[in-house]
Amino acid sequence: MKMYQVDAFTKELFKGNSAAVIILDEWLDDALMQKIALENNLSETAFIKPNSDHIFDICWYTPESEIDFCGHATLASAFILFEHYPALKEFTFRTRAVGDFYITQHADGRIVMDFPIRAPEPLLDYPQALQDALDLPFKAVYINPQAYIVEYEHADQIRSLKPNFEKLKQISIDAEQLYGKSRDIVVTAPSKGQYDCISRYFAPILGVNEDPVTGSIHTAVVPFWAERLNLNELVAYQASNRGGTLYCKILGPDRIEVSGYAKLYMTADIYI
Template identity: 60%
Template sequence: MKMYQVDAFTTQLFKGNPAAVIVLDQWLDDGLMQHIALENNLSETAFVKKNTLNNYDIRWFTPTDEVPFCGHATLASAFILFQEVEGLEYIEFETRELGTFYIRQKNEKVVMNFPILRAKKLEDYPKALNTAFDLPFKQVYLNDQAYLIEYDSAQQVLDVQPDFFKLREISLASKEIYGKTRDIVITAQGHKDYDCISRYFAPAIGVNEDPVTGSIHTAIIPLWAEKLEKDVITAYQASSRGGWLYGEILPNDRIEISGQAKLYMVADIHI
């Protein structure tokens, strides 16, 4: 069985966020897919099942769990399909919880049409957040995936030192409140090179800092689009690997998020 490893949201190898991609004719057993994701030990392994030339089912697994949405592994999957499937001009990815994702190519970018997963301002947020970071923040928002914490400047986002133990406890405690864990992202307005900056923390699922998180930008980009009063946003995620995302707000509560990718590895799995 062939597997690809792709660095997503970057034009350089060893930057962006690595994801594994496996294209199937039929689903494997769920337990086997989870074992493969654990063996890969990447933040996500995507499994894609072909329905028709343009229509595919997609699922995403971390080393420990199946997740409802992963942006960078969606980009990696589309990147591979556009390379490997002759005559493929667009892709429809069918998801279990978020409907259909519409994917196309434009100017060497993979363009992904997602639903906006908007974040709402929180007045009553977990007070442990105040001591989980060494710099005070401005405001807290929440969507279905994460707490979004706004800082005053891009430099603060770059400089802040998180307490991962406290962040893990906050994420685990959120399950009792909302029925599922929430990760934590910090964000601020950018400068001349990008409109907004972020960093993403998910210690509750074993990822202290995620390199580049496409899914959360369905909330980050709309937040800054509203604040900056513009529909086209360039976003930078400032992990040690770093990654670039390009967003455009669409009608009907949809968003296009674009990025580039680099193929790192093609491997054979023996099972």
């Protein structure tokens, strides 16, 4: 079985976020896909299966569990499909939980993903433990189906933050009891110069203390800042150690483009 490892949301190797991509003829057992993701020990492993000529089914696993939505592994998967099927110009990813994604590619190689917006809502009664888990005071807290979204005033606060991952993990566990589903934590602030907004993303409950670049959460973060900055197109930066750049455009009240570049790191064979 062929597997590809791709660095997503970057033009450079060893930057962005790494994802494994496996193209299947038929779905594997869920438990086996989970074991493969654990063995890979990357933020996500994506499994894709052709559905029809221009539709591909996709799902994603962290080392700990299957997740509803992953942006960087979707970008990595699209990169591999465009390489694998040279005649393919556009296609649809069909997901189990969040609907269809519409994928195209610019002439310069940038891959454009049309996602549903998953807008955040204000959360006045937020977990007080966030104040202890994040070592710098924040401005406000919001929530969407994926994460607590913590607003800061300055980009340098995002870069210098030193979170307590054990406390963040407990916050995610407590969210599962509150909402029936855990929540990760993203911190975000406006930025000046090259980028319009900046963020970092923490998911210790999924076995990923800090995710290098998280495309999915920008379906919440970018609409949030687009409204406040009065912008329709934004360049976002995720300030992990590896870092990654996301080019985003609001398409309407319900859809957003999130786009970026990718770089192939490795092609491998899996023996199962």
